[in-house]
Amino acid sequence: xxxVTQNPRYLITVTGKKLTVTCSQNMNHEYMSWYRQDPGLGLxxxxxxxxxxxxxxxxxxxxxxxxxxxxxxxPLILESPSPNQTSLYFCASSxxxxxxxxxxxxxxxxxxxx
Amino acid sequence: KNQVEQSxxxxxxxEGKNCTLQCNYTVSPFSNLRWYKQDTGRGPVSLTIMxxxxxxxxxxxxxxxxxxxxxxxxxxxxxxxxxxxASYICVVSARMDSSYKLIFGSGTRLLVRP
Numbered sequence: 001x002x003x004v005t006q007n008p009r010y011l012i013t014v015t016g017k018k019l020t021v022t023c024s025q026n027m028n029h030e031y032m033s034w035y036r037q038d039p040g041l042g043l044x045x046x047x048x049x050x051x052x053x054x055x056x057x058x059x060x061x062x063x064x065x066x067x068x069x070x071x072x073x074x075p076l077i078l079e080s081p082s083p084n085q086t087s088l089y090f091c092a093s094s095x096x097x098x099x100x101x102x103x104x105x106x107x108x109x110x111x112x113x114x
Numbered sequence: 115k116n117q118v119e120q121s122x123x124x125x126x127x128x129e130g131k132n133c134t135l136q137c138n139y140t141v142s143p144f145s146n147l148r149w150y151k152q153d154t155g156r157g158p159v160s161l162t163i164m165x166x167x168x169x170x171x172x173x174x175x176x177x178x179x180x181x182x183x184x185x186x187x188x189x190x191x192x193x194x195x196x197x198x199x200a201s202y203i204c205v206v207s208a209r210m211d212s213s214y215k216l217i218f219g220s221g222t223r224l225l226v227r228p
Contacts, residue, residue, distance in 0.1 A: 043218040
């Protein structure tokens with residue numbers, strides 16, 4: 001089944017403890033992206049990747065890092081999480097980043113930072 | 115400033131009734147507009163995508179309209195079912211140099227009651 005898989009789905013952590021949220025897609029998509037979703041706000045882009053080894057900042061990149069060493073994986077790294085990073089995170093991918101390509105989203109990762 | 119505004123924020127209807135969700139945008143230059151359905155605890159799933167020249171597009175009981183002159187779109191749901199309970203997100207794509215920028219609305223939360 002074509003899908004985007006995120007792990008973990010739920011995580012509670014403490015301030016300053018590094019964590020990684022993994023994202024993997026099996027559709028050979030070139031474009032991958034991370035979003036966060038907070039109540040009352042639309043999805044906001046954190047980082048995106050047009051292809052392997054090509055990553056760029058989105059609208060809210062502060063406090064996050066990413067890497068794209070292989071096509072299928074795009075992990076999101078929080079080096080020193082803070083409470084304001086408590087949110088629902090979505091990874092998404094598309095064949096290419098064009099006007100017509102539709103994003104396929106993962107199921108989401110709910111992160112709580114105490 | 116590129117913005118996407120959705121109304122109402124939330125809506126409750128009885129099963130079998132119709133409803134219409136609104137999306138107004140101030141995005142330029144416009145590339146396309148998409149409607150996504152997001153079930154609770156899941157990632158958004160694409161319902162329709164419309165380009166500048168398309169006025170109406172249907173996907174089963176979902177019909178999206180686009181008025182590019184007034185920069186408004188609507189999503190009409192016919193004969194609602196309990197499974198239509200979800201958040202509906204309007205996403206507008208803006209052409210930026212050689213790339214695209216997606217601007218997300220904050221969504222309309224629909225609850226269909228028996």
